[in-house]
Amino acid sequence: MLAFLQVLSSGIAIGCVYGLVALSFVLIFKATQTVSFMQGDLLMLGGFAGLALHLAAGWPLALAALAAVLAVALLGAGLERAVLRRTIGQPHLVAVLLTFGLGMMMRGGVASVPAAAQDMYRLPFAADTLVLGPLVLAASHLWVIGATVVLALLLAAFFRHTRAGIALRACAEDARSAALMGVPVARMHTLAWALGAGLAAVAGLLLAPITFVHLNMGFIALKAFPAAVLGGLTSLPGALAGGVFLGVAEALAGLVLPEGAKDVVPYVLLMAALLLFPTGLAGGRGGGDGR
Amino acid sequence: MRRTAVLRPLLAWALLLALAVAWLGADFAFGQATLVATYAIAGLGVVVIIGQAGQIVLGQGAFVALGAYAQALLVQAGVAPLAALPLAAAAGALGGALASLPAGRLGGLYFGMSTLAFALIVEELLVRWESLTHGSAGLVVPAFGLAGWTAGTPAAQAAISLAVLLAVLAVCARLLASRLGRAWRAVREDEAAAAACGIAPAAAKLRAFAVGGALSGLAGGLYAHWIGFISPEQFGLVFSFELLMLAFIGGTRRLAGAAWGALVVVAIPQLIAVLRDTLPGDWARSAGLELMLFGAVVVGVVLLRPQGLAGGSGR
Amino acid sequence: MKRLRSLALALSAVMAGAPAHAAEAAGVSEREIVVGHVSDLSGPIAMLGTPVRDGMLMRFDEANAAGGVHGRMLRLVVEDAGYDPKRGVLAARKLVQRDKAFAFIATMGTPVVMATMPVVLDAGRLHLFPFSPHKATYEPLHPLKFQNFAPYQDYMEAATRHMVERGDYRRSCLLYQDDDYGQEVMRGVEAGLGRLGRPLVERTGYKRGATDLSSQIARLRAADCDLVVLATVVRETVAAMAEARRIGWQVDMLVTASGYSAQTHELGGDTVEGLYGVSVLPHPYAEGANPRLAGWIERYHARFGTAPNVWSVMGYTLADMFVRTAEATGRDLTPAAFARTLERIEFAGDDFGSPAYRFSADDHLGNRHGRLAQIRNGRWELITDYLR
Numbered sequence A: 001m002l003a004f005l006q007v008l009s010s011g012i013a014i015g016c017v018y019g020l021v022a023l024s025f026v027l028i029f030k031a032t033q034t035v036s037f038m039q040g041d042l043l044m045l046g047g048f049a050g051l052a053l054h055l056a057a058g059w060p061l062a063l064a065a066l067a068a069v070l071a072v073a074l075l076g077a078g079l080e081r082a083v084l085r086r087t088i089g090q091p092h093l094v095a096v097l098l099t100f101g102l103g104m105m106m107r108g109g110v111a112s113v114p115a116a117a118q119d120m121y122r123l124p125f126a127a128d129t130l131v132l133g134p135l136v137l138a139a140s141h142l143w144v145i146g147a148t149v150v151l152a153l154l155l156a157a158f159f160r161h162t163r164a165g166i167a168l169r170a171c172a173e174d175a176r177s178a179a180l181m182g183v184p185v186a187r188m189h190t191l192a193w194a195l196g197a198g199l200a201a202v203a204g205l206l207l208a209p210i211t212f213v214h215l216n217m218g219f220i221a222l223k224a225f226p227a228a229v230l231g232g233l234t235s236l237p238g239a240l241a242g243g244v245f246l247g248v249a250e251a252l253a254g255l256v257l258p259e260g261a262k263d264v265v266p267y268v269l270l271m272a273a274l275l276l277f278p279t280g281l282a283g284g285r286g287g288g289d290g291r
Numbered sequence B: 001m002r003r004t005a006v007l008r009p010l011l012a013w014a015l016l017l018a019l020a021v022a023w024l025g026a027d028f029a030f031g032q033a034t035l036v037a038t039y040a041i042a043g044l045g046v047v048v049i050i051g052q053a054g055q056i057v058l059g060q061g062a063f064v065a066l067g068a069y070a071q072a073l074l075v076q077a078g079v080a081p082l083a084a085l086p087l088a089a090a091a092g093a094l095g096g097a098l099a100s101l102p103a104g105r106l107g108g109l110y111f112g113m114s115t116l117a118f119a120l121i122v123e124e125l126l127v128r129w130e131s132l133t134h135g136s137a138g139l140v141v142p143a144f145g146l147a148g149w150t151a152g153t154p155a156a157q158a159a160i161s162l163a164v165l166l167a168v169l170a171v172c173a174r175l176l177a178s179r180l181g182r183a184w185r186a187v188r189e190d191e192a193a194a195a196a197c198g199i200a201p202a203a204a205k206l207r208a209f210a211v212g213g214a215l216s217g218l219a220g221g222l223y224a225h226w227i228g229f230i231s232p233e234q235f236g237l238v239f240s241f242e243l244l245m246l247a248f249i250g251g252t253r254r255l256a257g258a259a260w261g262a263l264v265v266v267a268i269p270q271l272i273a274v275l276r277d278t279l280p281g282d283w284a285r286s287a288g289l290e291l292m293l294f295g296a297v298v299v300g301v302v303l304l305r306p307q308g309l310a311g312g313s314g315r
Numbered sequence C: 001m002k003r004l005r006s007l008a009l010a011l012s013a014v015m016a017g018a019p020a021h022a023a024e025a026a027g028v029s030e031r032e033i034v035v036g037h038v039s040d041l042s043g044p045i046a047m048l049g050t051p052v053r054d055g056m057l058m059r060f061d062e063a064n065a066a067g068g069v070h071g072r073m074l075r076l077v078v079e080d081a082g083y084d085p086k087r088g089v090l091a092a093r094k095l096v097q098r099d100k101a102f103a104f105i106a107t108m109g110t111p112v113v114m115a116t117m118p119v120v121l122d123a124g125r126l127h128l129f130p131f132s133p134h135k136a137t138y139e140p141l142h143p144l145k146f147q148n149f150a151p152y153q154d155y156m157e158a159a160t161r162h163m164v165e166r167g168d169y170r171r172s173c174l175l176y177q178d179d180d181y182g183q184e185v186m187r188g189v190e191a192g193l194g195r196l197g198r199p200l201v202e203r204t205g206y207k208r209g210a211t212d213l214s215s216q217i218a219r220l221r222a223a224d225c226d227l228v229v230l231a232t233v234v235r236e237t238v239a240a241m242a243e244a245r246r247i248g249w250q251v252d253m254l255v256t257a258s259g260y261s262a263q264t265h266e267l268g269g270d271t272v273e274g275l276y277g278v279s280v281l282p283h284p285y286a287e288g289a290n291p292r293l294a295g296w297i298e299r300y301h302a303r304f305g306t307a308p309n310v311w312s313v314m315g316y317t318l319a320d321m322f323v324r325t326a327e328a329t330g331r332d333l334t335p336a337a338f339a340r341t342l343e344r345i346e347f348a349g350d351d352f353g354s355p356a357y358r359f360s361a362d363d364h365l366g367n368r369h370g371r372l373a374q375i376r377n378g379r380w381e382l383i384t385d386y387l388r
Helices: A003-032 A039-056 A063-080 A092-111 A114-118 A138-162 A165-171 A176-180 A185-211 A219-231 A237-255 A265-276 B005-026 B026-052 B059-075 B081-104 B106-126 B154-177 B177-190 B191-196 B199-228 B236-251 B258-277 B287-304 C002-016 C046-065 C083-099 C110-122 C152-167 C178-196 C214-221 C233-246 C263-271 C292-302 C311-327 C335-344
Strands: A130-134 A137-138 C030-040 C073-080 C104-105 C124-128 C171-177 C199-206 C227-233 C252-256 C276-278 C371-376 C379-382
Touching: A003 A039, A003 A137, A003 A138, A003 A165, A003 A185, A003 A219, A003 A237, A003 C214, A039 A063, A039 A219, A063 A185, A092 A114, A092 B081, A092 B106, A092 B287, A092 C379, A114 A130, A114 A265, A114 C046, A114 C073, A130 A138, A130 B106, A137 A138, A137 B177, A137 C233, A138 A165, A138 A185, A138 A237, A165 A176, A165 A185, A185 A219, A185 C214, A185 C233, A219 A237, A219 B106, A237 A265, A237 B081, A237 C214, A237 C292, A265 B106, A265 B191, A265 C292, B005 B026, B005 B258, B026 B081, B026 B177, B026 B199, B026 B236, B026 B258, B026 C083, B059 B081, B059 B106, B059 B236, B081 B106, B081 B199, B106 B236, B154 B177, B154 B199, B177 B191, B177 B199, B177 C073, B199 C083, B236 B258, B236 B287, B258 B287, B258 C046, B258 C083, B287 C233, C002 C276, C030 C083, C046 C073, C046 C292, C083 C110, C104 C171, C104 C311, C110 C124, C124 C335, C152 C178, C152 C227, C152 C252, C152 C371, C171 C178, C171 C233, C178 C199, C178 C227, C199 C214, C214 C233, C233 C252, C233 C263, C263 C379, C276 C379
Parallel strands: C030 C073, C030 C104, C104 C124, C171 C199, C171 C227, C227 C252, C252 C276
Antiparallel strands: A130 A137, C276 C371, C371 C379
16 A cells, blocks of 8 residues: 555656646647647756756756756747748658657757767756655655645646637637737737747756756656547646646556556557547547547 | 659669668678668658558557567467568557557547557566566577578668558558548548548547557567567657657658658768767767767758658648 | 650669769778767767767768878768668768768667668678667677677666665566667566566556656656666656655666756755666766866867767767777778778777777677766765676
8 A cells, every 4th residue: 555655756746747738738739720749859958057057057946947947938939930931831750750850950959068968967946755654755756746735736827827828829819800809919929939938948947856867857747648539629727637647557467467568558448548548538629620 | 653653763763772882881781771661661650650540559568579479489389470560560450459448538648648558568578478578688589581491681671671661652652542541531521521521430440550660560570570679668659759750750651651751760870970980079879879860860851851751741 | 644654664774774883992081081970869868969079070070180091081971860761871872872971870869760771781881889679780790880889688688687686676577668769678677587587567658748747756666666767868867766756766777878867856856865777987076076087077068068978978988989990991982991991990998998999800889888886975976896
């Protein structure tokens, strides 16, 4: 039972990271109809940016983390202005390839720094544990879970109560009507990309104490896709829930199912979810057409 | 099919090969040509599925893997490589047919995601089924041979790959001009309209995947011989994306797109490596530079030639 | 259609007749020796690739500064294959045909080695000291094939045996990376335990790049293991130790040479204290280094801007063996002459504390022995001599 709870807590924490990346993916997809395959690279970039500002430039950790998130968000906005907006109205695969290529450039850029290519690093926070009776929780896991909850609340408030948030939602529901109502659609697209990129960077920083910062840390985004699809691709709460569900299912499968089943679980779940609920677990609402 | 329309590009390619031989040396150029042709065959599968039938496929690498493993296992069991190739193609076709099954329920991007899941499950199966595939330790594949003769030299390998490529190009050209090709294009443009005209979209998609899978499986059979060692991770997601890039860079609407795309995907990184040797300093030696330049090529082509190098707005 | 077919035939006939290059001491000119290196600078083992390359560059630079080998300068041509055999084959062909590499040294990664070795050997070039735990790199005996490090199986057989004897462990378990590396270690651990007549109580795997090892550790704990052998790389080593300590499980762990890295304790801090490891080469710690090693570390740092690690030492050592063999071969440098010399030389220990390497006419594996180390006070300490 204790082992079960221990594993569950890890699963939830990892699931939150999946969920955050899935959230960033869905946010972009919903607002701009663009499929981004560079969220993992943005995540990696966020981790390295925080690291560089903290360790190399000597900024305090909190400031470095904040600056890293802002920098990656700015990059997302800049890329949207410069290139990504050209994919609007094109087939999905154009955006898939474009973002994949941009991701390669980011990875190449980081890999050209010898120190980044050769080593992995830790960001010096959240190394301790918290003891709750017989249960021992890793501080890094609590950080992830806490930050995810706070971010989810902030996002919910943003979409509900701010002008920009409501405009963004209107834009995602029906861009043409939104434009007619005076919503600056192009600017909303930039905002969506900034938010999506920033969220990925947050996920990177939260992942830093768990997997350390290294060149291939972005591969975790591969698990975020099944999470996003499980959530129905267009639902923000669904993406987050899909991520947590996936993380927990994966961890428990490792404990209960026979050896080796753990790694297939996300994809079998994805396949099953796609076939059983073609519009997502949270779905029902406008998911199916996919174009 | 008009003669000049076939001959002119053929002459262009022959000229390109001759230039490569003169500049890079015969063995190096033929080695490149072998892989370009093999990749082009695999890429044709993507061109058929995406460009003709209009379906999103994110897991094409799995079909190549199925072909490669079928070929390797059959040859190990004593089947002649040439006799095994059709079976490798059949393995790919079977994989394609399987992967296309969710198309009945899912559309567009969702279906694309299901092919991704299919590819990851295939990769996992190849790792797990150790008694057959040796798992992640991989399989050593003997050289391609025919009745005592082995294709050991790059020139012979290039000749075989190019011959197979030309043959499948001819077959595909026929196929596209047939009823089936028209059905694919109808489904691509408007599924509902196609159905109204008496075309069964599900059957058309299934056939597109079977043909696309067969082409990639065939390429996998050749690939196994040329590389000589196969392991599941070689055919992972990165490989699927490489094929996707290949098709898009070349142009998904034209069959020739696969060849142009293969040239870019296989040869550009090599070209970057050759040019890099002429650059001074330590910085040029970092691996990041190659990755960055290749990423830039992909971004550039997608932005500047959204229809691909072979162009064409569809036939 | 007919035209097309005949053209294809004509084309293939032309190509089948194209002459192949003859390789006569390729890569050796009046002034230069070209050495090829297919590395992984962008893939999953890029963290080894860069220091290995830098270590080799440093040794070659030193040799060149001292006037080269019999007046010839050494030139290392590096290609990145990123652990992808297709890129490896292309890179190997480029090195064979365009750069005319005299020898291939330290090819990185089993899939790449398996795919490129035939290309190299068929061209009559030397295939030296690849980074692959595969037996095929030295067996069956081939005149041009040499390997410096034994398969993990050999090291782990001896290491497991000694560990279990030392600590009298009754319930040994294994956590392994689910690939050829993990399989290799598993065979070694099973063999070592088998010789003592003890079972492998539990084994559990993870996929390369896995994020979370909590379920695996829970599984091992449920099996009540008293020794966990880790077939992991640095990050997973730290994660496994941290997870076990977090849930209050003070089990002893032994990691393979892949986890024997200064990064393990740099990243793991207190949680990896007490971890056992297999060491083939000692890590070059600046603190407490002998003066010659300290000088080397300083030069490395000045040249590459980072501190050297155990992989840098490995690259340097391999390049050093190449330089010494080429020097002993003399002015008439051919692959066959080089191989004959390599079979005769004995490489005794050096400033780094490397093991002795010895090849012979019927054994092309240079070393079979590692030693046990333990992390004590935040650094690896060697605790045994070379295990027989």
